[in-house]
Amino acid sequence: MDLHLDLQLALDTTGLILPSEEQIHGWISSVLSTRMPVAEITVRIVDEVESEQLNQQYRHKQGPTNVLSFPFEADVPMEVPLLGDIVICAPVVIREAVEQHKDAVSHWAHMLVHGTLHLLGFDHHTDAEADAMEQQEIQVMQQLGFSNPYEVTTQP
Numbered sequence: 001m002d003l004h005l006d007l008q009l010a011l012d013t014t015g016l017i018l019p020s021e022e023q024i025h026g027w028i029s030s031v032l033s034t035r036m037p038v039a040e041i042t043v044r045i046v047d048e049v050e051s052e053q054l055n056q057q058y059r060h061k062q063g064p065t066n067v068l069s070f071p072f073e074a075d076v077p078m079e080v081p082l083l084g085d086i087v088i089c090a091p092v093v094i095r096e097a098v099e100q101h102k103d104a105v106s107h108w109a110h111m112l113v114h115g116t117l118h119l120l121g122f123d124h125h126t127d128a129e130a131d132a133m134e135q136q137e138i139q140v141m142q143q144l145g146f147s148n149p150y151e152v153t154t155q156p
Contacts, residue, residue: 001033004040004080011047016090018045019108027109031116031140041119042085043112051089066092067111069118086115102149106141110149113140 005025009018019027024043032039046054051064058068072084088111097107117136124130138148 001029002038006042008044083119
């Protein structure tokens with residue numbers, strides 16, 4: 001898999017523990033490895049203000065959200081297929097990991113796997129679509145050595 005990754009940090013990262021570019025590259029590559037040999041994706045890690053603005057503008061929903069995906073559609077074939085952009089709100093992902101008693105690295109991986117599957121056309125508007133997408137997420141996460149992200153965890 002030849003992944004061209006454009007990583008953008010659009011927030012103050014002071015005190016935040018974020019995944020490395022190598023981790024992000026690996027997680028996305030694992031989703032794409034059997035689907036396409038070459039791809040380009042932009043991952044933009046943002047604060048709650050930018051996430052909220054994008055969520056309102058594109059989904060007409062209030063508040064920040066964990067991950068947004070923006071697939072790119074070209075009218076002509078491109079040398080390197082530009083799949084699109086994944087926007088991740090760091091404060092939301094970090095807060096969710098704590099609230100859901102999940103390992104932060106695992107939750108970051110899940111959000112990037114989820115966002116990448118959206119770029120490939122997976123969605124969860126219906127129960128059937130959600131089931132199919134969740135099965136793909138579980139499979140990729142397990143290949144990466146993580147547990148099922150949909151298993152309910154309890155506080156120790």
